[in-house]
Amino acid sequence: MGGLRDTLNRPLRDLRISVTDRCNMRCRYCMPREVFGSDFAFLSKVDILTYEEIDRLAGLFISLGVEKIRLSGGEPLLRKGLHELISMLALRDVEIAMTTNGVLLPRYAPALSAAGLDRVTVSLDALDEATFAAITDSGHTVAAVLAGIEAAESVGLGPIKINTVVKKGANEDELLDLVGRFSNRDIAVRFIEYMDVGTTNGWAMNDVVTAAEIRNLLGDLEVIEPSRRGDVAKRYQLPQGGEVGLITSVTEPFCGDCTRARISADGHLYTCLFASQGLDLLTPMREGATDQELLDLIDSCWSSRDDRYSEIRTEVSSVHSRVEMSFIGG
Numbered sequence: 417m418g419g420l421r422d423t424l425n426r427p428l429r430d431l432r433i434s435v436t437d438r439c440n441m442r443c444r445y446c447m448p449r450e451v452f453g454s455d456f457a458f459l460s461k462v463d464i465l466t467y468e469e470i471d472r473l474a475g476l477f478i479s480l481g482v483e484k485i486r487l488s489g490g491e492p493l494l495r496k497g498l499h500e501l502i503s504m505l506a507l508r509d510v511e512i513a514m515t516t517n518g519v520l521l522p523r524y525a526p527a528l529s530a531a532g533l534d535r536v537t538v539s540l541d542a543l544d545e546a547t548f549a550a551i552t553d554s555g556h557t558v559a560a561v562l563a564g565i566e567a568a569e570s571v572g573l574g575p576i577k578i579n580t581v582v583k584k585g586a587n588e589d590e591l592l593d594l595v596g597r598f599s600n601r602d603i604a605v606r607f608i609e610y611m612d613v614g615t616t617n618g619w620a621m622n623d624v625v626t627a628a629e630i631r632n633l634l635g636d637l638e639v640i641e642p643s644r645r646g647d648v649a650k651r652y653q654l655p656q657g658g659e660v661g662l663i664t665s666v667t668e669p670f671c672g673d674c675t676r677a678r679i680s681a682d683g684h685l686y687t688c689l690f691a692s693q694g695l696d697l698l699t700p701m702r703e704g705a706t707d708q709e710l711l712d713l714i715d716s717c718w719s720s721r722d723d724r725y726s727e728i729r730t731e732v733s734s735v736h737s738r739v740e741m742s743f744i745g746g
Contacts, residue, residue, distance in 0.1 A: 420719075422722065426646075427481055428445065428481045484529055485650035518562075537578070543594060575604065583623050591633055627668055634654065647673075650662045667725065674688075
């Protein structure tokens with residue numbers, strides 16, 4: 417069943433699973449505090465996938481061609497006993513990665529590695545503490561994130577990648593410092609164009625630092641050919657050694673090679689980061705659907721997929737309702 421293709425002949429190869437919609441940061445581009453405040457109604461425990469349900473779905477997606485699973489949130493390390501889920505997934509023939517803001521890694525990295533997690537990507541938008549504080553609005557520090565990176569390195573959760581969302585007027589002056597901090601280690605920084613994910617972050621095109629501007633800032637870059645179809649980042653060799661990546665969803669869309677499906681914490685399948693709605697898999701599971709019935713649902717959803725939001729953004733952005741990034745894990 418590994419030949420599943422959508423209407424644009426894109427295979428299903430990558431699955432991103434949100435294990436929680438909660439986070440311990442309030443980044444301005446993702447979960448602004450004025451929306452996600454103390455009175456925000458997050459999902460209750462009964463409404464989110466259990467680890468057994470996640471493992472079952474993972475097995476079904478693997479049978480359809482998925483080769484890599486990335487755990488996300490919210491902040492995935494807020495989910496109690498996450499290493500137990502990783503232990504289940506590690507029994508399957510699939511790469512297991514996780515995206516995290518890093519501050520809880522010193523506590524959990526050893527258990528995650530022992531359970532079978534392969535590697536982590538850490539979100540870090542600035543090295544300057546004041547800039548970091550303005551972006552994350554959380555009370556956490558750059559030092560805490562760096563300690564998390566060190567903890568992940570120490571137990572072999574690499575190669576580690578750093579994700580940096582670049583927003584004009586916020587942190588574009590941090591790019592060279594980030595490259596300088598990590599380029600001499602086996603850590604690749606990936607700069608992400610500020611995207612209009614969800615509808616609460618006040619996105620405007622004028623706030624985007626484009627991939628072309630970032631390349632000009634970084635200097636003489638040598639293109640590294642992608643290792644597999646569907647790789648999100650355009651990879652470059654830095655003049656001083658080391659690697660940097662650019663995720664160019666806004667100005668240089670890569671919809672044509674998108675092989676990613678996403679499952680939200682409440683068990684909905686989303687076929688695009690910019691989707692407005694997802695396919696409910698949790699309800700049929702809990703109502704007794706067989707594996708074949710679930711496979712048929714997934715097959716039908718992916719086979720009819722025609723998402724290419726980033727390629728047609730200007731046509732639909734003003735009227736298109738989009739799920740929040742914190743809900744489906746980016």
